[in-house]
Amino acid sequence: MKRSELLTRIVITIFSLGVVALPLALWAQTPLIHARIAEGGGWNPDVIQAKVGEPLYLKFTSDDVMHGFAVGQMDMQPVDIEPGKVSETTLTFNKPGIYTFFCTRWCGLNHWRMRGTLEVTGSETNPPEPASPPLYVTLDLNLDAPHLAEVVPTEKASARRGAELLRQLNNLPTYQSPDYYRLRSSVQVFQDLSGSGLTDSQRWDVVAGIWQSNTTPEGFAEGKELYAQNCAACHGEFGGGDGVFADDLAAAGTASMQTMNGDMAMSMQTPANFSDPQRMLGASPALLQGKILRGGMGTGMPMWGSIFTHEQIWNLIAYMYSFQFDYPR
Ligand code: HEC
Known part of the structure; x- marks a missing residue:
């Protein structure tokens, strides 16, 4: 093998390692969001930060019963969260603002209290339409x-x-x-x-x-x-x-x-x-x-x-x- 060929190979190997390792590292860093019935504490953490236009990786697990995750006013498929298992989703926001995420599975009388906040910062491409009062x-x-x-x-x-x-x-x-x-x-x-x-x-x-x-x-x-x-x-x-x-x-x-x-x-x-x-x-x-x-x-x-x-x-x-x-x- 020529020296230049060897060099190319090394470069390719390093590059491909990076391609795999980078998302993996990101993945490992993503904190696990724990879901518990409202009486047991609800979501932990219950405040999540995100940036406009940047994919947000989320990983969940449940500490008690079956829960679900969805973000209010967003067209998305709810994510089921099973006890002892890890589920995941990726979201991208195109508007800044305060969003509410909530449990989509009836987990008890206080099921609907299982809500958290998603703070999305950054600038949006289209200026928002002024909201009229209800x-x-x-x-x-x-x-x-x-x-x-x-x-x-x-x-x-x-x-x-x-x-x-x-x-x-x-x-x-x-x-x-x-x-x-x-x-x-x-x-x-x-x-x-x-x-x-x-x-x-x-x-x-x-x-x-x-x-x-x-x-x-x-x-x-x-x-x-x-x-x-x-x-x-x-x-x-x-x-x-x-x-x-x-x-x-x-x-x-x-x-x-x-x-x-x-x-x-x-x-x-x-x-x-x-x-x-x-x-x-x-x-x-x-x-x-x-x-x-x-x-x-x-x-x-x-x-x-x-x-x-x-x-x-x-x-x-x-x-x-x-x-x-x-x-x-
Ligand atoms: C956790 C129980 C609970 C859930 C879930 C719930 N409600 Fe209610 N709702 C109540 C109670 C209790 C009242 C009566 C007290 C009041 O009006 O605040 C009520 C009252 C209302 C009223 C007022 C009716 C009136 O004549 O003034 C409306 C409208 C209403 N609910 C709609 C809904 C809709 C739509 C949903 C689902 C998206 C919903 N509710 C889910 C408990 C619930």
Whole structure:
């Protein structure tokens, strides 16, 4: 072998070693993130730093039960985290900001408290669009006040019949816009229709038709899926407020009342019953959005503002009204 050939080989060997060894070294350096149920400490660490545009390697393990990892408002496949095993993912952020990461597997009553923060720094290529305040803020809605409808239909209103009536009336286009629908409760729209010459049950059908026309089959399907994954454990599969954790929440509520002598304004409550027409038909989409964005602040209702996109929240809301209206399937 010639000297130059030998040199080339050495260079190649060193180079290829570097190619393999560098990521390996990086990998070994990446700290292992431990997942534990909220009572056991939740995520450790619960604050992670990242830079815009730079891949972030993450490694996880669970110290107790099965958990999951996902970042709020990010289109990503959740990562399952099994006890005693190591799972991994790589994320790249294209916007700076404070993100929330959360557990995606129901690991207990306080599952939703398993949240952590991802601080992403750096500059973004496109300047951010200024965020407008949510509707409940601009409308100055009191999210915690009772909002019961004074009248409710005698039977479930039919969106199919309502859609037919809307076609016949042909003069209600303003009702079928997000701006109209989001700001009004169903009962308000029912009352707005009092001059329409329709019977009460027809008016309720039109309301159902308007509500359905503000969602798409895809949006509705997404709302249904998000509801099953994130809400049903408390609010119940059919919205009855009777999910698997409902009793635990009620018990926690009684306990907190006792320790606080009942003077704590916001104590744990039983989950809201979405199959109650007075509650749901008395609530505007904007009000429900507010509660979902902000949470109950101590009632046991988690805040989802940093987890879901606005579109996902509107889809959830559209699905929640299906506990009241008969939608064609
Ligand atoms: C850990 C239990 C729990 C989970 C999970 C949960 N909720 Fe709730 N939710 C509650 C409780 C308790 C209340 C009643 C107290 C309150 O309104 O703050 C409530 C109230 C609400 C209300 C207010 C209803 C009204 O009439 O004012 C809305 C809207 C709501 N939840 C939506 C959701 C959605 C959507 C999800 C899933 C993304 C969800 N909740 C997940 C416990 C939960």
